[in-house]
Amino acid sequence: ARxxxxxxxxxxxxxxxxxxxxxxxxxxxxxxxxxxxxxxxRVYAKDLGDVGAFSTVKGVELDAGDAALCDAFASGTVPIPWQEELIE
Incomplete structure (x- = not known):
């Protein structure tokens, strides 16, 4: 448990x-x-490829709506790869 x-x-x-x-x-x-x-x-993952792998493993594909959601939260304090993880 976390x-x-x-x-x-x-x-x-x-x-x-x-x-x-x-x-x-x-x-x-x-x-x-x-x-x-x-x-x-910066992405604090063992390998940047691991972050992208989450979408592939779960069968989730990010679309334009997801990108727009990320843009809405792009305040400069949360990295885009982390935002993409959050969408899942």
Whole structure:
């Protein structure tokens, strides 16, 4: 199961030993910088081909309507490949 998915959600994630050094209150208040800021132009997948493979495996084909939906959310903060994953 994914952390933060069930029951008490974020509390489970925040309590995980990996995040022990993070002061969540100060982070949420904007008083400290986040430990990691993802590059919106980068895909954080093992292989860029893996991202595209999701559509093929599930038999989903993106069409012009899907592209329009991605364009509507293209704020520069969410990478297009991730948006395409979200459509599925």
């Amino acid at each position: 952390l933060g998915f069930r029951d008490n959600g974020c509390a489970q994630l925040k309590a995980h030993p990996f995040f022990k050094a993070i002061n969540w209150g100060r982070l949420e208040a904007g008083l400290v910088p986040p430990p990691f800021v993802p590059d919106p132009r």
